[in-house]
Amino acid sequence: MDANFRYLQGACFFCLAKTNKTWCDHCEYNFILDQTRCPICARNSSSRNPCGSCLKHQPFFTNTEVLFNYQYPGDHLIKAFKYNNRPELANIFAEKLTHKLKNADFRPGMLIPVPLHKHRQRERGYNQSLEFASSLGKLLRITVNSSLCRRIIDTQQQSSLPMNTRKNNVKGAFKLSHINPFDYVVIVDDVITTGSTVNEIATLLKKSGCRRVDVWAIARTQF
Template identity: 35%
Template sequence: MSLFKGLAKILFPHTCVLCAERSDQSRDMCIECEKKLPWTHSVCKQCGLHLPSGTDTDICGHCQQKTPQFDRVLALCDYADPIDRLITAAKFNQKLVYTRLLGELLAKQVTQKWYQSQPMPSLIVPVPLHDARIKARGYNQSVEIAKIVSKKLHLPFSFDICKRNKATLAQSGLTHAEREKNMKNAFTLRSTSIASHVAIIDDIVTTGHTVGELSKQLRAAGVKQIDVWCCARTQRDKG
């Protein structure tokens, strides 16, 4: 290694996971690649789905008709390339570099964008996985992401407040009714004394049934405000 390369590595120790160039930031993504992420905007402030263009309300028709169990979904990105690849890598490759990066991006968005004029939650609850799935994968990616967010924001997180009762089927490929049935009673809370304002962390929110079911349990335990922080939100218009 040349002296120049050696010095550069000390000054810029991070490598961008997308372009493999040296990162000019204190995380494993360069500014250029970060700018090009499919950042979420113009979405319903409750469910996080795109609002129809030209709409003059900030809550979509679905949420107006049937209020979700959670108060708001805050998503980093729409579920699209390349965030989808990062999430898959975080889930299956045992590579915690991806969960660390996703956690850092979430923490940045929380402090710089989402909570400018809003009170912060006082507890982070990652969506639990069933024991069988943790055993197979070795870890719960949402817990790993939550650990980073918790550390960055100095917010406590609890990974054992809630238990996943069944190894639910993957939601993709199921009909709406099947998804609802699949998630029913999927969680049991182990504590009834929980903070009044909670942020649920999930890597990806697809239909909202998983975080909806968890929110239902938290709500029943007296949680007043439930925000959902996720790395990506599947948009209806993107399938």
């Protein structure tokens, strides 16, 4: 972890300005609010229309909401959440996303966290996507279902693979354990990279009869 980024009481995580929040309003504006994104995949875009990539290969999900980009300095906050054992950050991320969604009129029947393979879950102790989904579920009063979708193949971490092999890496990696009873569900992830993981799960959900699948995540890479 970069020595410049410390999780200090009473200081902004990013700029160390005095604040009683995790990050200050100035940083909130720069990292979270001042971003125009493709409504489908949440990549940065010059307009709020679907991006070229989504028009060319339409994903199985309809809409993606993220808080910030997975790049400096937001990536440091995610790393603090993931590897430095700060699970309480899940509540802060969930509060921010809830705030962002407050004017939206959509209401999914269920939240589905992207599962870890049982070996990785045992190794890490907790699933950060499930932590985030649980916090969102409490705030928005939406059921979280962590047993519907299972990861049956312990795929290599997407971020460790070259871009062109990531799509095949997740093919067949997930399985739904029972029929999902809802028309509209949301997949919850921590970081979206190519979108292949959430798209693979969305494909399964659509095949099982879902009409709409959305994605909510903390951060997104921009390539």
